[in-house]
Amino acid sequence: MNGxxxxxxxxxxxxxxGKPVKxxxxxxxxxxxxxxxxxxxxxxxxxxxxxxxxSRVTLVGSTALLGFAxxxxxxxxxxxxxxxxxxxxxxxxxxxxxxxxxxxxxxANQVLMFTGTWVRYTEAAMKLNSxxxxxxxxxxxxxxxxxxxxxxxxxxxxVKALTLLKTMVANSRAVMESETSKWSSELVKAVDxxxxxxxxxxxATQSLITAAGKAAVxxxxxxxxxxxxxxxxxxxxxxxxxTVGDHTEKRTGVDSSVVFPSVAPGTYKVGLxxxxxxxxxxxxxxxxxxxxxxxxxxxxSVPKG
Numbered sequence: 364m365n366g367x368x369x370x371x372x373x374x375x376x377x378x379x380x381g382k383p384v385k386x387x388x389x390x391x392x393x394x395x396x397x398x399x400x401x402x403x404x405x406x407x408x409x410x411x412x413x414x415x416x417x418s419r420v421t422l423v424g425s426t427a428l429l430g431f432a433x434x435x436x437x438x439x440x441x442x443x444x445x446x447x448x449x450x451x452x453x454x455x456x457x458x459x460x461x462x463x464x465x466x467x468x469x470x471a472n473q474v475l476m477f478t479g480t481w482v483r484y485t486e487a488a489m490k491l492n493s494x495x496x497x498x499x500x501x502x503x504x505x506x507x508x509x510x511x512x513x514x515x516x517x518x519x520x521x522v523k524a525l526t527l528l529k530t531m532v533a534n535s536r537a538v539m540e541s542e543t544s545k546w547s548s549e550l551v552k553a554v555d556x557x558x559x560x561x562x563x564x565x566x567a568t569q570s571l572i573t574a575a576g577k578a579a580v581x582x583x584x585x586x587x588x589x590x591x592x593x594x595x596x597x598x599x600x601x602x603x604x605x606t607v608g609d610h611t612e613k614r615t616g617v618d619s620s621v622v623f624p625s626v627a628p629g630t631y632k633v634g635l636x637x638x639x640x641x642x643x644x645x646x647x648x649x650x651x652x653x654x655x656x657x658x659x660x661x662x663x664s665v666p667k668g
Contacts, residue, residue: 411484428465603637
């Protein structure tokens with residue numbers, strides 16, 4: 364025997380050329396080819412089991428997390444849940460975190476091709492198993508009429524046997540090549556999805572940072588400047604009280620503006636109360652909307668006496 368070839372670590376024992384070929388040599392080659400098909404099939408079995416587990420964990424896990432998140436929306440919002448060492452302000456915030464974790468599991472399943480790979484491996488293993496069964500029947504049909512195994516094989520028998528064995532190997536390789544081609548296409552798609560996910564996540568993060576910055580500014584104290592118009596001389600030298608919400612400023616006269624340097628954002632009633640030289644009460648009110656981090660002016664018009 365010579366002309367040895369290795370396929371998936373299985374040696375194919377080809378009959379030696381130029382010498383009579385015994386039928387037992389063809390049976391040996393058939394046994395080697397079946398070994399190749401078996402190796403091809405067995406390569407997928409442990410791997411498809413691993414991807415099956417990864418697929419189930421991500422899909423079942425994400426479904427359970429989404430279901431629990433939906434349940435939390437209908438619970439009492441007064442308690443503070445904890446999870447993995449993290450404490451959340453309320454169940455709604457916890458539900459949002461669970462939904463985000465579920466989305467991460469689904470994205471991992473999609474980008475890392477857990478379910479897709481399990482389906483491809485299962486399909487390939489089933490096809491290879493069917494080919495092995497069919498190959499045994501085909502070989503049996505091919506060898507009908509052969510005499511004792513130790514006899515010489517005719518040229519026609521050799522051609523039929525080698526053609527059949529070649530077809531067996533080619534069909535097995537076609538299944539693996541098809542599966543590899545699908546894997547390549549899915550990988551390109553997964554990379555594109557990962558790029559899109561990264562881009563969207565970056566955009567979302569930037570939006571959150573911008574929103575957080577705006578929220579911080581909106582929550583920061585503002586400066587409110589109260590100006591006076593009309594007949595402020597009416598209160599010249601008189602004690603007056605200027606109020607902005609709960610803030611109070613007492614002063615003599617209103618010949619200049621009153622500045623409130625640390626006013627929280629919100630809507631306020633601004634008032635001026637005092638008495639003129641005739642002891643007539645003077646009261647002026649106004650409404651102002653104060654935005655965080657800004658300087659706001661409001662003018663109160665003092666009526667003539």
